[in-house]
Amino acid sequence: MRLHRLSLTAFGPFGGTQTIDFDRLTRDGLFLLHGPTGAGKTSVLDAVCFALYGSVPGARQSGQALRSDLADPLTLTEVVLELTVGERRLEITRLPEQPRPKKRGSGTTKEKAQSRLREFVPAGTGGLSGGPADGDGPEGGPDGRWKALSRSHQEIGEEIGQLLGMSKEQFCQVVLLPQGDFARFLRADAEARSRLLGRLFDTRRFAALEEQLTARRKAAADTVTAGDERLLALAHRMAQAAGESADLSDPSVPAPDRAGTTPQGAPARGRAAAAGGRGRATATATKRATVPGQAGSVEPGGPAASVRGGAAEDPAAPGPGEPGFADAVLVRAAVARVSARERLAVARSALHAAEAAEHTAAGRGEAARERARLQQRYADARRRATLLKTHAEERERTRDRLERARAAAEVAPALALRDAAWRELDAAQRAERQHRSPLPPDLADTESEQLASLERELREDLGSLGAARRAERRAADIGRERAVLDREARADEQTLLDAAEWLAEWDDAQRAHQQRIETAQEAATRAEQLGARIEPAAERWEAARRRDRLSGEVQSAETALLAAREQSAAAHEHWLDLKDRRLRGIAAELADGLRDGRACAVCGATEHPHPARAGAGHVDRATEEAALAAHRQAEEARGQAEAHCQSAKEALAAAAATAGDTPAGELAGQVEELRAEYARAHARGADLHAAREGLGRAEREYERRRAEQQQAERRVAARTSHREALDRERAALEEELTRARADCASVADRAARLERQVALLAAAAEASRTANSCAQRLKEADAGLSDAAYRAGFATPQAAAEALLRDDAWRALQRRLDEWQAESAAVEAELADPEIAAAAALPPADPAAAQSAHQAAAARLRTASATHAAARERCAELDRLSARAEADARALAPLRAAHDRIARLAALASGTSSENERRMRLESYVLAARLEQVAAAASARLHRMSAGRYTLVHSDQRAGGARRSGLGLHVIDAWTGHERDTSSLSGGETFFASLALALGLADVVTDEAGGTRLDTLFIDEGFGSLDEQTLDEVLDVLDSLRERDRSVGIVSHVADLKARIPAQLEVVKDRSGSTVRHRVRS
Missing domain, CATH: 3.40.50.300 (P-loop containing nucleotide triphosphate hydrolases)
Structure with missing residues (x-):
């Protein structure tokens, strides 16, 4: 830069x-x-x-x-x-x-x-x-x-x-080098250096990591405590499920002394067995309560010992979130399960006795019902045998009718064949009469062979008309070509006439188009000049309109803002007054929540002899919060009014800056005048494109007319010779066609007449042959039918036809006969059954008395079964809850290990762990690496400024007391060979040391920021x-x-x-x- x-x-x-x-x-x-x-x-x-x-x-x-x-x-x-x-x-x-x-x-x-x-x-x-x-x-x-x-x-x-x-803070440190800051940096402690380096190198992510580890440690602790709370809830549920079977209570609090309690009235033997069972349960629970990964296992003096002895819990017993809590829960669960299983064994013995008695009563009732059933079957068989004797004659008639129908079934194919031959003959005779009706009278009785011979002769005449048909088609084509030539000739004559007229006016039209283009160009230039002036003028006019409108809006907004401020002040005063009145009566509000036996939230006392009473006009919390909400709502309305007023003022200033002081009406007139003049010029200039297009179309039309004129002249010359050749060919064809038409209008008419005659003769001959063939097949079918009826035992074919039965009638008669035979066989088998015969010889059975005895035994069985089911359900519920408790304990073990691991990492990253010997936070560790780079870069310049005497080095020595370490900065004096703190430098030495440090820091931050x-x-x-x-x-x-x-x-x-x-x-x-x-x- x-x-x-x-x-x-x-x-x-x-x-x-x-x-x-x-x-x-x-x-x-x-x-x-x-x-x-x-x-x-x-x-x-x-x-x-x-x-x-x-x-x-x-x-x-x-x-x-x-x-x-x-x-x-x-x-x-x-x-x-x-x-x-x-x-x-x-x-x-x-x-x-x-x-x-x-x-x-x-x-x-x-x-x-x-x-x-x-x-x-x-x-x-x-x-x-x-x-x-x-x-x-x-x-x-x-x-x-x-x-x-x-x-x-x-x-x-x-x-x-x-x-x-780089950010602004980094820029101010590396470009605008503040020497006073770096002098203080040389003498600062680790925390002060950490703040400066943290801003320069943006190590917030490492500080955020420290906070995240702390939050995760707290979350892991909450998760472990929540898991123990779930185990505590399961312990309460197991106590409820055990009922009177065990003394299961909260393993984290002292339990009352219920040692040796057994249900009153139980035999001494049962109490002794229960005591022995509890002893075995304790041993078993001691083995099962050790969960992999759980801190510690059950010891003889732990929670199991308190359950085994029935004495009160040790006040030092582990609570939720402490090691050993899960073991105590599992020991108590094992004791409850053993006691429940003892009760289940007693209920199972009673159930087995009731089941044996019920089984005996059920056998007796079943025997009585079976004898009654066999005696009823014997009576029903005797009744059915009497009914079969009354239908013996009808059964014989049905059997005879089925025998005749079976014989007639052998003649059925011959009957069907004769009927089919008759139907075919009738249809063939009707078709023959239909096809002979169109023939001439002299051919009505002609045999089929003669009709076929006439058909062949006419087909030969039809084949000889092929050449004449082609000549006739060519003559028609010539006529159409001749008509086309005549139309083209008339069109070319009109084309030549139109082209001559249009080309004569071409020069005048070309000059008119050129003049139109020049006029439109001048108008378009004027419109472009005016268009550039319209938008600025319109913007000033619109700004003037906004200026006039916003002036009124600003006044209204200022009035609304004043009212909102007054309302906000009144609401604030009202809230403060209510808050003060509530604080004066807060003692009565606290006293309203006091209950006898419950500790006071202020002094901790459990007795409240003289609680305060609310006075007249006392303000409760809801009233104060309502006033506070009204105050906040009024304050929000005031803020909105201020924002609206400020926005209106800024908009008014912007509009006034654009429009100036010119009235809006005057600006509107200027805009309208410019727009009107622009519209007139634009309308004239808009014709420029159309004028150029018109000239182009006219020039293309000129070329097209010239080309059409030349092409039409060439077509007229070629058409004359073609017309003469067609006339000669048509005369030759007419002579050939006259011979082929004979007495018909055309060759096609004569061919069509021959084709119709050939088709009629062919159809009549075929129909005659078909009728003769069908008559012969009918004679053969009559002979076969008579022979089949005789072999089947019938005198005539008619008798065989009358003996036939339809399929549904045959099946109905056969079904009735089969039913009679099956019923007769069933009755005979029923009467011959030795069990039925033996039962019929005994006295009548009494199933009702046997059923009553069985119901009484079943009631006793249900009572025993319900008792056994309740005991089994109690055991199953305890097993299920114990399994859940063991699963939760196993699932909680890795969570506790994770909590220990995260807590160790959080303490290490925050510098509070004993393992962190130098008490360095994670962010300080990262900044120490950056400080080491800065010291190395600064030393190169400090060495030269101090004539080779001083070198800056990073120090990670542990600070005394509770101070953090890792961001120390020392100077090595080459004259003495000793390393000392930078605070020992003199004023001048401090200056050039801080200057070297600033330049080195600038280099490192520059590289860190992307070079x-x-x-x-x-x-x-x-x-x-x-x-x-x-x-x-x-x-x-x-x-x-x-x-x-x-x-x-x-x-x-x-x-x-x-x-x-x-x-x-x-x-x-x-x-x-x-x-x-x-x-x-x-």
């Missing part, structure tokens, strides 16, 4: 416009910026920073502070900086928000902040046409032009930030503490920066520097405002 020119207007102590030519000052690489105190040396550096970033360092960045109090009220504060970044030459113009006098009336109004960014585009480059360019002279010339890039504060800030690659080349640096103060020899060495170091093509500006009061540095910028202080003077000695 290299600075070229800086222009300041009404900025800081500069009342007028001052221009600084950096190209002239930096020609030798080193220049001096000097002047008396308060003249404005720092303001020059502030102006550079303001032009680049839109703000200045420190607390001087408000618009009111930036504006010069010595400036004319009508002169706006403005800073213009021209610089080169990389290969791009840019110009940045910035105006801060500032007051200016109102254009109407007295007082001032706010002028919005403005920003402009332009880029210089050399002549001959592609970018010259890429956007609008401004002016000539200093703004543009034969070398190139300035192209506007943006007027947006945000876009300009992003563009400059991307080009420089943006910084060709202009400023060094502020500190040279007065150097002796003459050290000053020469420091100046030599600064002068060596020219080797890297850098320019350094020294800001100093030291008089000796004026003689040593030829290029100087002097800031002169005056009552009317400071000025600058360039002093460059050759």
Whole structure:
């Protein structure tokens, strides 16, 4: 980055416009910026920073502070900086928000902040046409032009930030080198250095990582506690599920002494078994309660021992979030499961006895029902046998009818064949009569062979007419060609006549078109001149209308703002009054929540003998919050009114700046006059394109007419010979056709008549042959039918036909016969069954009595089953809850391990861990690496400034007490060989050490920011503490920066520097405002 020119207007102590030519000052690489105190040396550096970033360092960045109090009220504060970044030459113009006098009336109004960014585009480059360019002279010339890039504060800030690659804070540290800051940096502690380096190198992500680790540690702790809370909830649920089967309670709090309790009335034997079961359960639980990854296992003196003995819990028992809590829950769950299983065994024995009794009763009832069923089957079989005897004669008749139908079925194919032959013959005879009817009477009885012979003769005559047909078609074609030639001849004659008339008028038409084009060109030029004047005039007229309208809106907005401010003040006063009244009665509000036996939130007492009472007009919390909400709503309305009023004022100022003081009516008249004159000129000029098009069409029409005239003349000559050849060919064809037509109108008519006669003869002959064939097949079918009926046992074919049955009638008779036979066989089998016969010989059965006995046994079984199911469900629920508790305990183990790991990392990153021996935070560790780079870069210059005596080194020695470590900075004295703290340097040594540190930091930050080349640096103060020899060495170091093509500006009061540095910028202080003077000695 290299600075070229800086222009300041009404900025800081500069009342007028001052221009600084950096190209002239930096020609030798080193220049001096000097002047008396308060003249404005720092303001020059502030102006550079303001032009680049839109703000200045420190607390001087408000618009009111930036504006010069010595400036004319009508002169706006403005800073213009021209610089080169990389290969791009840019110009940045910035105006801060500032007051200016109102254009109407007295007082001032706010002028919005403005920003402009332009880029210089050399002549001959592609970018010259890429956007609008401004002016000539200093703004543009034969070398190139300035192209506007943006007027947006945000876009300009992003563009400059991307080009420089550093923030404002970094720029102020590496370009505007503040020596006082770096002197303090040399003597600062680790925390102060961390803050400065953190701003320069943007290590916020490492600080954010420390915060994230702390948050994750807290979240992991909450997760582990939540997991233990879930285990506690499962313990309560297991206690509910166990009922009277176990003494399961909260393992994290003391439990009452319920040792040895068993249900009253239980036999002593059961109590002893229960005690023994609890002992075994404790041993089993002790084995199962150890979960992989859980901190610790169940010990004989732990929660299991308290459950086994039934005594109260140890007050030191682990609670949620503490190691061992899960083990205690699992031990108590094991005890409950063993007790529940003992009760399940008792219920299972009772269930087995009830099942045996129910099974016996069910067998007896089933036997009674089976005997009753067999006796009923015997009675039904006797009834069905009697019914079969009544239908014996009908069954014999049906069997005989089916036998005759089977014999007739053998004759059915012959009958079907005879019927088909008869139908074919009838159809053939009808077709023969139909095809013979169109024939002449002398051919009505002719045999089929004679009809076929006549057909062949006519086909031969039809074949001989092929050549005549082709001749007839050619004659028709010739007639059509002759007609076409006649039409073309008439068209060509008309074409020649039209072309001659049109070409005779061509010269006059061409002159008229030329005159029309010249008139339209003059009108279009006039319209373009008027069009350029309309838009500015219309903008001024519209601005004047906005100015007049916004004047009223501003007055209304000011009135509304005043009312909103009054309402906001009243609401605020009302809220404060209610808040004060509530605070005076807060004791009664706190007393309202007191309950006997519950601790007071203020003093902790559990007894409340004299609680305070609310007095008259007491304000509660809801009333105060409602007043606060009303106050906030009024304040929001006031803010909206202020924003609306300010917006209206700014819009009015912008409109007045554009329209001036000219009345809107006068501006409207000017716009209308310009538009009317423009419309007239535009209407005349709009005919230019049409006139040119008309001339072009006329010229194309001229060429077309000439071509048509020539083509028509050639066609007339060729058409005459073609017509004569066609006439000769048509005469020859007519003679041949007369012979072929005979007595018909045409050859086609004669051919059609022959084709119809051939078709009639062929159809009649074929129909006669088909009828004869069908008659022969009918005779053969009659003979076959008679033979088939005789072989089947029928006297005549008619008798066989009457014996036939349809398929559905046959199936119905066969189904009835099969049903009778199946029923007879079933009845015989039923009566022959030995079980049915034995049951029929016994007394009648009584299934109802057996059913009653079985129902009583089933009721007893249901009662026993319900008791067993409840016990089994209790065991299953305890098993399920225990499994969930074990699963939760296993899932919680890695979470606890993760919590320990994250807590260790968080303590290590924050520097509070014992493992972090140097007590360095993570951010400090990263900054230490950057400080080491800065020290190395600074040492190269410090070594030269101190004549090889001093070298800066980074120190990570642990600080004493609770202070952080890792950002120490020491100096090695080559004369003594010892390393000591930088605070031991003298004033002059501190200056050039801080100067070396600043230059080294500039190099490191530049590389960190992306390697943006910084060709202009400023060094502020500190040279007065150097002796003459050290000053020469420091100046030599600064002068060596020219080797890297850098320019350094020294800001100093030291008089000796004026003689040593030829290029100087002097800031002169005056009552009317400071000025600058360039002093460059050759």
